[in-house]
Amino acid sequence: xxxxxxxxxxxxxxxxxxxxxxxxxxxxxxxxxxxxxxxxxxxxxxxxxxxxxxxxxxxxxxxxxxxxxxxxxxxxxxxxxxxxxxxxxxxxxxxxxxxxxxxxxxxxxxxxxxxxxxxxxxxxxxxxxxxxxxxxxxxxxx
Numbered sequence: 001x002x003x004x005x006x007x008x009x010x011x012x013x014x015x016x017x018x019x020x021x022x023x024x025x026x027x028x029x030x031x032x033x034x035x036x037x038x039x040x041x042x043x044x045x046x047x048x049x050x051x052x053x054x055x056x057x058x059x060x061x062x063x064x065x066x067x068x069x070x071x072x073x074x075x076x077x078x079x080x081x082x083x084x085x086x087x088x089x090x091x092x093x094x095x096x097x098x099x100x101x102x103x104x105x106x107x108x109x110x111x112x113x114x115x116x117x118x119x120x121x122x123x124x125x126x127x128x129x130x131x132x133x134x135x136x137x138x139x140x141x142x
Contacts, residue, residue, distance in 0.1 A: 033053045033054070033055045033106065034048065034049075034052040034053055034054065035048060035052065035053075035054045035055070036054075036055050036057065037054065037055070037056055037057070038056070038057050038058065038059075039058055039059065039135060041056060041135065041137045042135045042136065042137060043136065043137065044137050044138070045114075045137065045138040045139075045140055046137065046138070046139050046140065047140045047141075047142065048109045048139060048140075048141060049109060049141070049142070050109050050110065050111065050112070050141055051108070051109060052108070052109050053081060053106055053107065053108045053109075054106070054107050054108075054109075054139060055104055055105070055106050056104065056105045056106075056107070056119070056135075057102045057103075057104050058102060058103050058104075058105070058119070058121070058135070059100060059101075059102055060086060060100065060101060060102060060103040060121070061098075061099075061100040061101070062086060062101075063097075063098040063099075065123040065125065066121050066122060066123055066132060067103075067121070067122070067123070067124060068084060068103040068105070068119055068120070068121050069084075069119065069120055069122070069124070070084070070105065070117070070118070070119055071118045071119065071120045071134075072116065072117065072118035073115060073116075073117055073118075074115060074116045074117075075113055075114055075115030075116060076110070076111065076113060076115070077109060077110060077111055077112060077113035077114055077115045077139065077140070077141045078107045078108060078109050078110060078115040078117075078139045078141065079107065079108055079110055080105065080106070080107055081106040081107060081108045082106060084103050084104060084105045085103070085104050086101055086102070086103050086104075087101050087102055087104070088100075088101035089101050105119065107139060109139065109141040110141070111141065112141050112142060113140075113141060114138055114139070114140045114141070115138065115139050115141075116136070116137075116138050117136070117137055117138070117139065118134065118135070118136045119134065119135045119136075120133070120134050120135075121133040121134070
């Protein structure tokens, strides 16, 4: 088989896989976020449909050394999508150095069941110190 034909075939197969109804077949994470939430999710149980993405936005100030991290994801009904990202506060569209902002975690509902998620706000260079803040919630997928 010619290399160009093989490449065209592979590209077509990849494109068809991306159009699949399977929530995992979203290699570029283009599915829209269905639900946005914040720290008020602590202690709650969110009900989302299979394939939905939920975004959790948490206040953070990384210049203090503190970072939000996923400490536990129990259950196979949801997966973390990508890595958490940080958006600093801006002034006229320009990020303020050292200013607070928010860290966003994204989770996608994959299959029926319930997943428990724990997040901790702590300094990674202080392993023996308890987190300054923790958030625990559940995502249920019918």
